[in-house]
Amino acid sequence: MEAPSKSSDGGKNALLRALPSIEQLLRRPSLEARLAGVSRARAVAALRLAVEHVRRRLLSGDPRPFEDSDVDEALRRLATPNLRPVLNATGVVLHTNLGRAPLAPEAVARVAAVARGYSNLEYDLDEGERGSRYAPVVDLLTELTGAEDALVVNNCAGAVLLVLAALASGRECVVSRGELVEIGGGFRVPDVMRQSGARLVEVGTTNRTRRADYASALTPETGLLLKVHRSNFAIVGFTEEVSVAELAEVGRARQVPVFQDLGSGALVPLEGEGLTSEPTVRMAVADGADVVAFSGDKLLGGPQAGIIVGREALLARIKSHPLTRALRVDKMTVAALEATLELYRDGRPEAVPTWRLLSQRPEALRARADRLLGLLASQGLQVRVASVSGQVGGGAMPLARLPSFACILKVEEPDVFLERLRGAEVPVIGRIADGEVLLDVRCLAEEELGQVAEAVIGTTRQGSRP
Numbered sequence: 001m002e003a004p005s006k007s008s009d010g011g012k013n014a015l016l017r018a019l020p021s022i023e024q025l026l027r028r029p030s031l032e033a034r035l036a037g038v039s040r041a042r043a044v045a046a047l048r049l050a051v052e053h054v055r056r057r058l059l060s061g062d063p064r065p066f067e068d069s070d071v072d073e074a075l076r077r078l079a080t081p082n083l084r085p086v087l088n089a090t091g092v093v094l095h096t097n098l099g100r101a102p103l104a105p106e107a108v109a110r111v112a113a114v115a116r117g118y119s120n121l122e123y124d125l126d127e128g129e130r131g132s133r134y135a136p137v138v139d140l141l142t143e144l145t146g147a148e149d150a151l152v153v154n155n156c157a158g159a160v161l162l163v164l165a166a167l168a169s170g171r172e173c174v175v176s177r178g179e180l181v182e183i184g185g186g187f188r189v190p191d192v193m194r195q196s197g198a199r200l201v202e203v204g205t206t207n208r209t210r211r212a213d214y215a216s217a218l219t220p221e222t223g224l225l226l227k228v229h230r231s232n233f234a235i236v237g238f239t240e241e242v243s244v245a246e247l248a249e250v251g252r253a254r255q256v257p258v259f260q261d262l263g264s265g266a267l268v269p270l271e272g273e274g275l276t277s278e279p280t281v282r283m284a285v286a287d288g289a290d291v292v293a294f295s296g297d298k299l300l301g302g303p304q305a306g307i308i309v310g311r312e313a314l315l316a317r318i319k320s321h322p323l324t325r326a327l328r329v330d331k332m333t334v335a336a337l338e339a340t341l342e343l344y345r346d347g348r349p350e351a352v353p354t355w356r357l358l359s360q361r362p363e364a365l366r367a368r369a370d371r372l373l374g375l376l377a378s379q380g381l382q383v384r385v386a387s388v389s390g391q392v393g394g395g396a397m398p399l400a401r402l403p404s405f406a407c408i409l410k411v412e413e414p415d416v417f418l419e420r421l422r423g424a425e426v427p428v429i430g431r432i433a434d435g436e437v438l439l440d441v442r443c444l445a446e447e448e449l450g451q452v453a454e455a456v457i458g459t460t461r462q463g464s465r466p
């Protein structure tokens, strides 16, 4: 590309034209040592990356020409996966941007075992014929929820779309105006309803919906009564809503099934300071919901999945809908989910990281923050421990404020500091509060404190460089 002006580019165009070709670089003797033991294809990829980097540098006005050391940075970038582990110092347990629920070691091991080779994912070993990919988790799910049958799809958003399409397409679906919510990421109940082919019938008002509102909305066209759990916000004050149990009575009288989108869907009651109460899936089923959908990677603490449980006849209709195939889960999901559900069945919810992270005692968090402080203070950093308030995240328990502890760093430019922490070998994700850098220890394992300290100390050194 020709620059419009020939005179005032400060020699930029000449520098750009002087950029070496990949062929020239491959033959450059001074690069031989750096590229020794690197395959030709990888060397080409690294050199392309390096030249592109220098091109951008020149275009941005930095006149440094290509240097052999630019290849080091390119090789380092090639060796760093784009998707990789980070250390979560935000205090948000189910952080959607950070991969939501961390898996239990048992689940990770099961994924590795199944992913490595072949498995009986859709093969019935007793009969020697085709089986169902949901079979490994159906018994666990029905046992843990009290439901008759179960199905697993890609995520809860998909599960909601599928249930609406299978049970209410071309028919009416009745929902309270207080539950026409946006879950996040643009997932809005009215939009999903439209996509499913169901016709939305709104009843009640934003703050108050009564049993009679539902009852009078029922027509021969009604396919479904929908209840959406308000998982990421709350309505307080002059409010009234109809419980699942009451809704089930309304539905049963007219033979209209009740579908509850539970969102977070805890399997056991969670205990921990600051947590609000959350209906379990078993409670929803016992209260009479005919179909319940919930996430695998929210409070359950398993892999990303949308779990549907409920009455056998309804599940049969859902399973035979074409969307079920489009939304199906892979073997790694089934493996991780089975292993996670086993922990609940065996009465070991504390072995599920999400459960454990949420139920930590404040004293334990304080002690961990003190240990991180010790690692940092010995380096002469301006740091103190303070009590802070964290969140569950993932659109669960919006009102819960989890009492936690954090190391608070006083630094010149907090946003630059956080950016550098993200650039550490293992990126550390912190947050800013009142102009200070805050590292909440709730989601940091004891053995990760050293890495966090290393990243902070490295970042501080960078900062003091001229």
Ligand SMILES: *Cc1c(COP(=O)(O)O)cnc(C)c1O
Pocket: 155, 156, 157, 158, 160, 183, 228, 229, 230, 231, 232, 261, 262, 263, 264, 294, 295, 296, 297, 305, 306, 394, 395
């Ligand atoms: C989070 C949530 C969903 C979406 O779940 P994903 O597993 O993230 O797809 C749907 N409904 C409710 C009520 C939720 O809270």
